Amino acid sequence: xxxxxxxxxxxxxxxxxxxxxxxxxxxxxxxxxxxxxxxxxxxxxxxxxxxxxxxxxxxxxxxxxxxxxxxxxxxxxxxxxxxxxxxxxxxxxxxxxx
Amino acid sequence: xxxxxxxxxxxxxxxxxxxxxxxxxxxxxxxxxxxxxxxxxxxxxxxxxxxxxxxxxxxxxxxxxxxxxxxxxxxxxxxxxxxxxxxxxxxxxxxxxxxxxxxxxxxxxxxxxxxxxxxxxxxxxxxxxxxxxxxxxxxxxxxxxxxxxxxxxxxxxxxxxxxxxxxxxxxxxxxxxxxxxxxxxxxxxxxxxxxxxxxxxxxxxxxxxxxxxxxxxxxxxxxxxxxxxxxxxxxxxxxxxxxxxxxxxxxxxxxxxxxxxxxxxxxxxxxxxxxxxxxxxxxxxxxxxxxxxxxxxxxxxxxxxxxxxxxxxxxxxxxxxxxxxxxxxxxxxxxxxxxxxxxxxxxxxxxxxxxxxxxxxxxxxxxxxxxxxxxxxxxxxxxxxxxxxxxxxxxxxxxxxxxxxxxxxxxxxxxxxxxxxxxxxxxxxxxxxxxxxxxxxxxxxxxxxxxxxxxxxxxxxxxxxxxxxxxxxxxxxxxxxxxxxxxxxxxxxxxxxxxxxxxxxxxxxxxxxxxxxxxxxxxxxxxxxxx
Numbered sequence: 284x285x286x287x288x289x290x291x292x293x294x295x296x297x298x299x300x301x302x303x304x305x306x307x308x309x310x311x312x313x314x315x316x317x318x319x320x321x322x323x324x325x326x327x328x329x330x331x332x333x334x335x336x337x338x339x340x341x342x343x344x345x346x347x348x349x350x351x352x353x354x355x356x357x358x359x360x361x362x363x364x365x366x367x368x369x370x371x372x373x374x375x376x377x378x379x380x381x
Numbered sequence: 382x383x384x385x386x387x388x389x390x391x392x393x394x395x396x397x398x399x400x401x402x403x404x405x406x407x408x409x410x411x412x413x414x415x416x417x418x419x420x421x422x423x424x425x426x427x428x429x430x431x432x433x434x435x436x437x438x439x440x441x442x443x444x445x446x447x448x449x450x451x452x453x454x455x456x457x458x459x460x461x462x463x464x465x466x467x468x469x470x471x472x473x474x475x476x477x478x479x480x481x482x483x484x485x486x487x488x489x490x491x492x493x494x495x496x497x498x499x500x501x502x503x504x505x506x507x508x509x510x511x512x513x514x515x516x517x518x519x520x521x522x523x524x525x526x527x528x529x530x531x532x533x534x535x536x537x538x539x540x541x542x543x544x545x546x547x548x549x550x551x552x553x554x555x556x557x558x559x560x561x562x563x564x565x566x567x568x569x570x571x572x573x574x575x576x577x578x579x580x581x582x583x584x585x586x587x588x589x590x591x592x593x594x595x596x597x598x599x600x601x602x603x604x605x606x607x608x609x610x611x612x613x614x615x616x617x618x619x620x621x622x623x624x625x626x627x628x629x630x631x632x633x634x635x636x637x638x639x640x641x642x643x644x645x646x647x648x649x650x651x652x653x654x655x656x657x658x659x660x661x662x663x664x665x666x667x668x669x670x671x672x673x674x675x676x677x678x679x680x681x682x683x684x685x686x687x688x689x690x691x692x693x694x695x696x697x698x699x700x701x702x703x704x705x706x707x708x709x710x711x712x713x714x715x716x717x718x719x720x721x722x723x724x725x726x727x728x729x730x731x732x733x734x735x736x737x738x739x740x741x742x743x744x745x746x747x748x749x750x751x752x753x754x755x756x757x758x759x760x761x762x763x764x765x766x767x768x769x770x771x772x773x774x775x776x777x778x779x780x781x782x783x784x785x786x787x788x789x790x791x792x793x794x795x796x797x798x799x800x801x802x803x804x805x806x807x808x809x810x811x812x813x814x815x816x817x818x819x820x821x822x823x824x825x826x827x828x829x830x831x832x833x834x835x836x837x838x839x840x841x842x843x844x845x846x847x848x849x850x851x852x853x854x855x856x857x858x859x860x861x862x863x864x865x866x867x868x869x870x871x872x873x874x875x876x877x878x879x880x881x882x883x884x885x886x887x888x889x890x891x892x893x894x895x896x897x898x899x900x901x902x903x904x905x906x907x908x909x910x911x912x
Contacts, residue, residue, distance in 0.1 A: 295698075297694060298507060300501060300503050300504045300507075303451075303467075303469040303470070305407060305409060305452075305467040305469070306388065306390075306407075308394065310398075310753065310754050310755075311753060312753065314396070314753045315396060315451070315452070315753075378469075378470075378472070378504070379470070379472075380472070380474075380504065381412055381415065381424070381472050381473040381474070381497070
């Protein structure tokens with residue numbers, strides 16, 4: 284139950300080149316890549332049913348996008364009837380092409 | 382204006398954690414935005430000035446300076462204790478204009494491209510693909526910067542093609558802090574670009590074969606490689622086959638590269654006379670701890686490009702648990718005898734699946750590397766006719782003095798013109814030993830350093846001429862190793878470096894790796910006529 288309720292989904296741009304970060308020494312997929320993290324709770328108003336997160340990449344595109352599904356996030360959404368959405372996202376922009 | 386961020390990092394490590402080593406400063410240089418500086422050559426020349434500012438700073442502080450890209454090398458070749466400049470964001474690229482081709486060039490204008498140092502292979506492949514072209518060769522993956530590829534001799538297994546540097550026909554180097562220290566270097570016998578191009582990048586032109594061939598695999602020590610001219614070819618596809626064939630057939634092919642008359646043939650790759658087609662690529666995988674009568678081999682054949690082929694890349698890619706790899710390493714360190722079993726368990730994840738067939742462009746077949754963790758790699762170049770003998774010796778070494786947590790492979794590369802190319806034999810067989818970094822201290826296990834020394838000793842004792850991959854683990858301090866591998870070419874390389882660089886610049890662009898190998902030796906007043 285715990286494992287199946289807490290996992291990540293990562294989408295990677297097949298032909299993209301990630302924005303590099305020489306200071307990122309993590310030992311995972313993100314090593315050497317410039318990672319941006321969104322970790323927040325979105326509160327929707329009574330008449331609102333969906334939302335957009337508007338992010339900017341200098342290159343104009345995303346290299347990868349990882350969405351984390353957690354048990355806590357699912358419970359929060361359930362008990363607030365979908366009005367509070369826990370968002371945990373990691374993304375990497377495309378490297379600027381020059 | 383281009384800008385550089387400064388980080389007082391204290392220590393620096395390679396991508397595969399082969400360090401760390403003490404390091405004072407890491408610089409990260411970014412180009413001026415295109416909106417603020419729209420003209421291509423203005424931006425490029427502005428970046429050159431920014432690099433010269435960093436060089437001035439290092440010279441004023443009597444310190445060294447070294448550029449690096451993706452940090453994929455496993456030796457300390459990319460490291461400098463004083464100033465390291467990360468140049469991945471310096472990735473300008475262009476086609477060659479009509480007036481930029483040298484009037485005596487034997488190269489086709491449409492095949493030449495100019496790339497700034499920080500372009501990684503993947504973006505170069507994409508750029509040339511979008512112009513209807515393909516690189517001739519890459520390494521086994523695509524994340525290295527072009528500057529790093531040249532400096533360390535990155536190669537694939539194109540036994541009739543060569544390594545990455547063998548497609549490079551011009552170099553733009555920054556060798557000091559003055560206006561005359563921006564040079565455009567190419568072969569005198571094979572000029573590529575015109576004086577007009579050199580003027581546009583404000584470079585002094587040097588056309589000299591010896592200097593070019595020496596700077597081509599320059600170990601990061603011939604100045605700052607700002608840009609390179611690459612010759613490409615028309616797009617092509619590679620048909621990839623993975624087969625399990627008899628050990629004897631695999632090794633016979635390694636010794637002869639006679640694919641036409643080999644016992645082993647792929648039915649789809651036979652000509653009208655029943656002879657085998659010549660592959661673009663041949664690779665043999667060997668588990669050193671198993672007396673397997675069959676080996677896994679990988680062959681690739683060049684095919685005419687078409688848009689209509691199935692995508693060779695899976696749209697779902699999985700990876701082994703990182704923790705599992707750490708666990709395996711710990712088990713291997715504690716129980717040496719478990720290593721052969723662990724390798725057998727991991728083999729299915731390491732080796733490509735047998736009977737796999739795929740077709741794709743060079744960039745698709747040699748796509749993103751999956752493993753991001755700690756790793757070692759030793760890579761030894763021998764004449765392909767010595768491949769079986771050398772392999773036997775190195776397998777015996779692992780069995781009798783190991784085990785070590787690694788697996789072997791053989792790849793084959795055409796001879797390079799670069800003075801210090803480790804692909805120096807008519808066809809070089811690169812015997813590769815790749816694996817997980819281990820800690821030998823706890824259990825009387827042979828260390829990587831000891832194993833690296835023994836590789837040299839064993840091959841020397843058996844009179845097998847060999848070279849070592851500049852970007853991989855080796856005993857670079859082994860007495861006389863450079864002279865043993867390269868003979869007079871090592872002296873030519875040093876003479877050329879002493880000709881091109883002032884003594885002050887030679888010290889600036891030296892590092893511990895160069896000192897260990899004694900390639901930092903400088904001889905003033907060399908006689909090579911260059912300008």
